[in-house]
Amino acid sequence: MQTLQEKASQWSGVDTADAFAIDDTNLFQKLGLQTFVNLSTNFYTRVYDDEEEEWFRSIFSNSKKEEAIQNQYEFFVQRMGGPPLYSQRKGHPALIGRHRPFPVTHQAAERWLYHMEKALESTPDIDADSRVKMMNFFRHTAFFLVAGDELKTQKQQIPCKHGASKPAES
Amino acid sequence: MQTLQEKASQWSGVDTADAFAIDDTNLFQKLGLQTFVNLSTNFYTRVYDDEEEEWFRSIFSNSKKEEAIQNQYEFFVQRMGGPPLYSQRKGHPALIGRHRPFPVTHQAAERWLYHMEKALESTPDIDADSRVKMMNFFRHTAFFLVAGDELKTQKQQIPCKHGASKPAES
Numbered sequence: 001m002q003t004l005q006e007k008a009s010q011w012s013g014v015d016t017a018d019a020f021a022i023d024d025t026n027l028f029q030k031l032g033l034q035t036f037v038n039l040s041t042n043f044y045t046r047v048y049d050d051e052e053e054e055w056f057r058s059i060f061s062n063s064k065k066e067e068a069i070q071n072q073y074e075f076f077v078q079r080m081g082g083p084p085l086y087s088q089r090k091g092h093p094a095l096i097g098r099h100r101p102f103p104v105t106h107q108a109a110e111r112w113l114y115h116m117e118k119a120l121e122s123t124p125d126i127d128a129d130s131r132v133k134m135m136n137f138f139r140h141t142a143f144f145l146v147a148g149d150e151l152k153t154q155k156q157q158i159p160c161k162h163g164a165s166k167p168a169e170s
Numbered sequence: 171m172q173t174l175q176e177k178a179s180q181w182s183g184v185d186t187a188d189a190f191a192i193d194d195t196n197l198f199q200k201l202g203l204q205t206f207v208n209l210s211t212n213f214y215t216r217v218y219d220d221e222e223e224e225w226f227r228s229i230f231s232n233s234k235k236e237e238a239i240q241n242q243y244e245f246f247v248q249r250m251g252g253p254p255l256y257s258q259r260k261g262h263p264a265l266i267g268r269h270r271p272f273p274v275t276h277q278a279a280e281r282w283l284y285h286m287e288k289a290l291e292s293t294p295d296i297d298a299d300s301r302v303k304m305m306n307f308f309r310h311t312a313f314f315l316v317a318g319d320e321l322k323t324q325k326q327q328i329p330c331k332h333g334a335s336k337p338a339e340s
Contacts, residue, residue, distance in 0.1 A: 004268075005261040020258045087249075088190045091175040092311060096267025097318045098174075141262060148267045 004096075008144035011106065019140030021133045028082030033073075035125045036080075040073040043119035047112075056111045059102050080134075095141070096148030104149035109142035174266075178314035181276065189310030191303045198252030203243075205295045206250075210243040213289035217282075226281045229272050250304075265311070266318030274319035279312035 002010070009015050028036070048065050050057040060068060074085035075093055086093055102108075116138050120131050172180070179185050198206070218235050220227040230238060244256035245263055256263055272278075286308050290301045 003260070004264070005259075008261060016258070016261075019261075020254070023254050023258060084190070084193050088186070088193060089175075090173070091178060091186075091189075091314050092263070092265045094174070094264060094266040094314075094318060095262050096264040096270075097321060098266070100266075100321055144261050144264075148264060151267060151270055 004147045007147035008140050012139045012143040014136045014140040018136045022137045026081035028080050036073040036076050039123045040069045044069050046115040104145045109146050174317045177317035178310050182309045182313040184306045184310040188306045192307045196251035198250050206243040206246050209293045210239045214239050216285040274315045279316050
């Protein structure tokens with residue numbers, strides 16, 4: 001059976017070494033907090049304005065934009081060499097667990113990445129090398145979450161309340 | 171609705187400030203890699219030898235001890251100020267997602283913590299201050315995972331294949 005990590009590499013086309021090249025430099029020290037705030041603001045401004053793909057925007061309709069921005073930049077800061085802002089406020093990032101309410105499909109991953117690529121390009125102070133490293137990390141992680149999302153459809157071994165039938169394996 | 175973090179604090183009795191006091195010092199720099207390896211080795215040696223609570227030991231019966239040890243110390247190292255060893259090898263820790271196959275009950279959390287407390291006490295070079303900080307973090311995180319485990323039983327809104335009924339919200 002493929003691991004989450006193997007699926008992530010296969011689907012994203014980004015191998016592990018490239019995905020985690022973000023750890024070769026301390027990107028937080030290099031770019032600074034404000035750059036991460038700007039990046040996430042640019043990203044969610046795009047997402048909440050996504051009129052081309054209404055299904056994608058609707059995934060975020062129950063979340064407040066300001067909160068989404070803070071959650072994201074705090075996680076990025078923590079993951080890319082800065083202080084554990086996210087964990088201190090909200091506990092372990094638990095990326096798969098916290099994405100559980102959302103349909104993290106291949107298509108949703110691609111749309112997320114589309115907006116993130118544009119956001120990276122439109123955020124000043126992110127140099128080309130940092131951009132490539134971050135994009136590889138994001139691409140790999142997006143598909144890691146698609147792999148995590150598929151866990152939801154496994155292990156649905158709960159007896160069905162609507163009928164007398166029992167699940168196949170019991 | 172309570173957040174995962176709020177449930178973790180309530181059930182563990184450890185507030186957020188105490189849980190994340192591990193971030194006040196760089197415990198990896200203070201204790202060194204070998205201490206973390208020793209701690210996880212002590213912990214899993216206890217767990218795999220747990221004959222008093224067979225149900226607890228059986229949770230780990232499909233996992234190799236050496237692998238469990240490495241997974242754990244790499245995560246601890248990464249979370250407590252060291253290099254992201256876990257993420258580079260296996261991707262995001264995704265604590266809730268990766269614990270999904272296991273029954274992370276209140277009782278299991280307490281047994282895990284029981285062994286961890288003993289393991290901390292029997293690992294040389296872990297001073298009292300570090301031990302308290304780590305134990306608070308572990309206690310909070312264990313109950314964070316109990317809260318995460320309960321997500322599994324929510325959102326069972328999948329159309330029932332056995333009958334014609336549809337889920338409540340559709």
